[in-house]
Amino acid sequence: MTEHEKIQAELDKYEESVTKAIARFPERDHLPEKRIYTPLDIKDLDYADDISFPGVFxxxxxxQPTMYRGRYWTMRMYAGFSTAEESNKRYRYLIESGATGLSCAFxxxxxxxxxxxxxxxxxxxxxxxVAIxxxxxxxVLFDKIDLGKVSTSMTINAPASVLLAMYIAxxxxxxxxxxxxxxxIQNDILKEYAARxxxxxxxxxxxxxxxxxFEYCSKNVPKWNTISISGYHIREAGSTAAQEIAFTIADGIAYVEAxxxxxLDVDAFAGRLSFFWNAHNNVLEEVAKFRASRRIWARVMRDRFHAKKDKSMKLRFHTQTAGSMLTAQQPDNNIIRVALQTAAAVMGGTQSLHTNSRDEALALPSEDSVHIALMTQKIVAHESGLADVIDPLAGSYYVEAMTNKIEQEAMDYIKKIxxxxxxxxxxxxxxxxxxxxxxxxxxxxxxxxGARVIVGVNAYQIENEEPPKNLLKVDASVGERQKAKLAQVKAKRDNEAVKxxxxxxxxxxxxxxxxxxPHILAAVKTYATLGEICNVMRDVFGEYEAHISL
Amino acid sequence: MEKKIRVLVAKPGLDGHDRGAKVIARALRDAGFEVVYTGLRQTPEQIAEAALQEDVDCVAMSILSGAHPHLFPAVVNLVREKGMNDVLIIGGGVIPETDIPALKEAGVSEIFTPGTKTSDVVDYIKEHVKK
Incomplete structure (x- = not known):
């Protein structure tokens, strides 16, 4: 009997033994296909070809070869609200609290x-x-923040070129x-049409x-990630894990082709492509998803686009915990959800992470809530042990089988697309x-x-829950103040130069x-406004008409 | 045969998050309503005009961007200005509890916050729409 036949025989015995138990305790919905995974589920897996070593195809x-044993992921909290002054204060607070990168919300x-x-x-x-x-x-937004030292992520897509030009200026x-x-810069327009x-x-x-x-940065801003190809919003809009990576990698393929x-030579720009994934509730499925995404991209870049440089084949990604999984009910429970999602992102090998705050199903996060969210990352990094060895779930029968399954499902979608x-x-x-x-x-x-239980929403509810206090409220006068500032800028600048x-x-x-x-950069330096610049482009390019379907 | 209830599901403002709006639209349709979805980025004027053209019984708005204190009342006012006094107007989204009284005062009949069952929205519309 071969090793696999022995296991099969034992598995058959086991399955027989559970029949009785299942008659008494019927199994729940939304469970993985099998109740237990064995070496049989990964018998076709080839270690060298399919898994290999960190930093190796x-x-x-x-x-990276050493992952978090050298340096932790970048702890990057997405923030921005109200005016540039207010947001600048929040950024400086985050840097003082131990955030290691900025992430601007516009x-x-x-x-x-x-x-x-x-x-x-x-x-x-x-x-x-923040309004820019x-x-x-x-x-004002970056006042007293040394742009030579900090790394800044900007969630900006359609006008990404303009905001990048302003940053350079x-x-x-x-x-x-x-x-x-x-x-x-996020700069991922395809998912805007599809989901955001x-x-x-x-x-x-x-x-x-x-x-x-891509072209401009490869020559002038070589350390800049020119796009963050984003599955995050596709997942937030309701996709499954496999759909998230499938649709996003399909978008990535479209950008590379364009x-x-x-x-452009593929190796001249591909190393600066980055990705953005969601960390959802199902910890092990998410870890498998992150692993599968890296394997798919590496093969796409090598086999389809004939990339030569290792860097071009590496899927580097930012992660944000799933905003849509936060509940407005019993909001403190969200701290636990975010901790589990953080665990998934870390075991999945993220390069940077934003952790959501407990109150975000209700409003923008308060400073106290942001602090807990950031400390959640610190606790996972320093106390949990999850960051101590690289890819700790590799070799788990279940996680490897799930990695294969998600890869297969995603590849089927990519083929269809x-x-x-x-x-x-x-x-x-x-x-x-x-x-x-x-x-x-x-x-x-x-x-x-009720087939899917969400604690506090459709189970374990509290009657007459007290509404949470201390929610952040954006000052209602911000619109007027921003308009006044803009009028001042327009009065002070050289309007001939703008024209x-x-x-x-x-x-x-x-x-x-x-x-x-270069033309956009020249325009922002004259203090031409974002709206003026985009209107010029609207005039030439026209506007997108969305496909509405239900 | 009884006339079907007609609902306009609307996204006022610049917010692009329409997972909720689309789920609600589909649930209302499955419940037997006739549903028109406006798509994204509608001005209050466009929504009021669509409500008039489509001869709806209810306008259901969704906003997650925090612009509801301005946009919800603006839609109500324009709908009423156009003479649609019986049209039921409801809203949903990321809306803090403390904002709700002012929105109701402004003429939004009910506000549905995260975690709402779609069936609760269906029941509410059935009960409150004027036929």
């Missing part, structure tokens, strides 16, 4: 390229992030040259802007949106039927072979 065990008008005095911005200014109208706001004023800057909603221009010019940034088509003509076509058809919506609806129905820079940008937009970054 296909990077299943992590992208308000919706900024994310969609409108100034604070645009009528459409009414009621939204400073609400979900011009370089003047950006100067602020650094220049601090005496820091562009080649020293470290950070990330802050698009401006149609796909074609948007893809041009993105490849312009850049190659624009004439390829057959449709790629991610852009699949989004234009509404296919990706529909798949996400179906999963979101199924989740909700499972919660409502000239905008006309120059307009001409550049019309010439498809022109890289827009």
């Amino acid at each position: 296909p990077y299943t065990r992590g992208v 308000d919706l008008p900024t994310q969609i390229g409108y100034d604070s005095d645009d009528p459409i911005s009414e009621g939204e200014v400073g609400k979900v992030g 109208d011009s370089l003047a706001d950006m100067e 602020v650094a220049e004023k601090q005496g820091v040259s562009a080649d020293q800057l470290r950070g990330t 909603g802050t698009y401006i221009f149609p796909p074609r010019p948007s893809m041009r802007l993105i490849t312009n940034i 850049a190659i088509k624009a004439g 390829d057959d449709m003509g790629g991610a852009v076509a699949a989004i234009e058809k509404g296919y990706i949106q529909k798949e996400i919506q179906d999963s979101a609806y199924k989740w909700q129905m499972d919660v409502e039927s 000239k820079a905008l006309a120059d940008l307009h001409a550049a937009c019309e010439d498809e072979n022109e890289n827009l970054m």
